[in-house]
Amino acid sequence: MKSLIDSKSFASKTKQNGSMWVLWLPSMFVVIAMSLPLIWLFARSIDAGSDFWDLVLRPRTLSIMLRSISLVIAVTITSALIAVPMAWLTTRTDLPYRKLWGIIAPLPLVIPSYIGAFLVVIALGPKGLLQDGLDLVFGIEQIPSIYGFTGAWLTLSLLSYPYIFLPVRATLSRMDRSIEEASHNLGKGSWSTFKNITLPLLKPSITSGGILVALYTLTDFGAVSILHYETFTWAVYIQFESMIDRSMASIFSLILVLLAILILLPTTLYSNKGRLYRNDPGTPTLPPPIPLGKWRFIATLFCIIVILFSLVIPMSVLTYWLVRGFEFFPSLTNILTATWNTFSIAIIASIMALVSSIPIAILAVRYPNSWTKLLERWTYMGFALPGLVIALALVFFGSQFATPLYQTRTLLVFGYLILFIPGCLGSLQSSLEQINPRLEEAARSLGSGGLKVFLSITLPLLRPGIMSGLALVFLLTAKELPATLILAPIGFSTLATLIWSNASEAFFAQTAAYSLVLILLSSLPMIFLISKRT
């Protein structure tokens, strides 16, 4: 790591040539794109004028806030309680089939929250599979309602724990094992070592994963809508749809963005603290896994239960409806059209996001100064912008200032870009940071110009980052519901919008069919991303 910092400062000291505008010009496009939703929020809040505080302090606003926050806290804690033990069990212990568990555990990520919620409703809702079964066997006619907090909490926790599982597992398998051995050597048992050494070292990964879960929950629209739990996203959408009070929608949006920024704050705090310190050990030693002994059964049971509820049962329910509702299936043309629409728009969005992120990544990593730092920060701020808010802002700008673009796929892709460029930038940046700038300097010294060096050295070495950036944006675009719902031109339906409309009208068979296609489509980039991680 030290040499990396040296080389950064070296790169910044070397005279920057006049072609910097090649990097800055496309970056400014991104900066402006990222600013649009904020400008909209700001303008709207000013419009509200003296009513602003009145609207913010209404009891209804406060109760929505309370609901949103309690859901975020509950889901984040539950996800961590599932993810951390699972990550530890699959990396450090003699859990049976631990490699397999490590591959299966992140898979719930391919199930979008609205499909998860839909499956929860048909399995556990009134007249759902569970109640049917209980009625048949025991004559029980009513089960506790799954709607509201319980349903949203369960669904989101079971679908989002992989956001914590993946970084924690990565840190655990990278962590210098002799650190834990040193603790044993100093007389501490397994539990004490875990509590005092392993857990503190995992804190950054748990925090960053937890932030993703919290943001995912806060900005989730699909699950809370289907399960009728009124959080900000749902409230914004209803305000927008009913067209009664647009300023209320923007005030809810503003609070939503502020909450997201609040959630993101710890990342800026953490980045300043010392990195995980590690020397490369000379002798590769693979210490034997920790024997679980009598806990082995309970640990296995724990993993089975998690996977059962997060993957096996949802997929079984889906399969059940696929079989049962076969006759009500949408026509093949409909499925193919929706699949093609989803696929093509996701491909376009991911390529555009990649192209827009590369200049920023290069500026931030290779030419660190206060301007590029600001550029980087501004782009990452996009993480705090929920799809719903971006969509509403673009509807406003599109209908007011860019009518030719309004109701076009161009505007839809533009929305995806604002939404997903930060994620793409993240994977590019971490990949670029691992490329020694000396390699580029060597190519320079061998007589290659800037562009040739980029094409022949940087780009090929950056391929892992590019591939995972593309896969990530593809996955997120294909799953994205609220932005697609609001920005897609009339007549343009994707798998996500069809699942939504069919589920809202209780066409279970159709919903199940589209869901299966979407899950299969998302699995491709997902498999790529997981195989890279492990």
Add this chain to the structure above:
Amino acid sequence: MINNPILRCLNLNKTFKDSYAVTDITFEISEGEILAILGPSGCGKTTTLRLIAGFETPELGSIEIAGKLMSGPGTFIAPEKRNVGMVFQDYALFPHLSVIDNVGYGLKNTGQEEARLRMVLTMAGLVRLQNRMPNELSGGEQQRVALARALVRSPNILLLDEPFSNLDIKLRQQVRVEVKDILKNNGVSSLFVTHDQREAFEMGDRIIILNEGHIEQVGTAEDIYEHPNTTFVAQFVGIADFLPIYTTANTTQCALGSLYIKQNLTNMANVTLMIRPTDTSICPSDQGSGTIISRIYQGAFTLYRILLNTGDFVHSLVPSKQKLQIGTKVNLRLKSDHIPRCFEGDRAINIA
């Protein structure tokens, strides 16, 4: 057998899929002794330490520390219950704890722990650094923290895994002296692993030479250098050339002339004589028995490599004031005080 050894390893065996296995490792350490395990990488040095620390379970054999069975048939004491100190190769300092918290990590609440911590920090010269974080320390400072942390519980024995390999050469020498002083002044029994022959000679009261998982020889530095048991040991601890010996009924000959050896070697095949660079003297001569083919100037001495007319190679270390060019024909002579050490195959022959 040592009386009341602090550590006794008996027939330790451990196999791995690829490498780093050990076979029939048996040795003892007495109270206050520093024992070095010397061997090439992959020879099982680290595995031996890890068996003693309790991070690995031996398949066969037993380990006793301070008279208590730690590993053996049906017995396995967990690493945290062995009171064995360990300094890891990469130090394994807890990155999220300050120097004082790292060193104090292993202390129990006894009422005296504050005083003990002070004492160890002072001993290791860490008082001024006690509030630093590990990533704010230099390599030598990290090494002292690792040592202090391992010593704070007054372990029965201290294990050090290549403790100096992460330091640059200049610092290494100085830290070695510091560490040896600390260990000796406190009477710490210790076992350390290294692949550096100079380090083993400088630090170890006795040395174990390990090769491909088995012990080649145990002894003091002098023993091992002057009376190596195997050609491997001879070559691992210094430069050694082996010249074939031809025997008839009453003469013993090698390329450098006849040798005076009482023992009858005639019934042995493949017998060689070990030559250290200091065993020979050379003088230029047109009818010389060899030709200089390379020279390495080392300061006070120069190391010549000589191709003998018989086709064998011999190294000779000569005071640098005698200057000879590459290509010079030289006569090579065994010094008169040379005590011959002969090998049959790769094993030494005991000559009375």
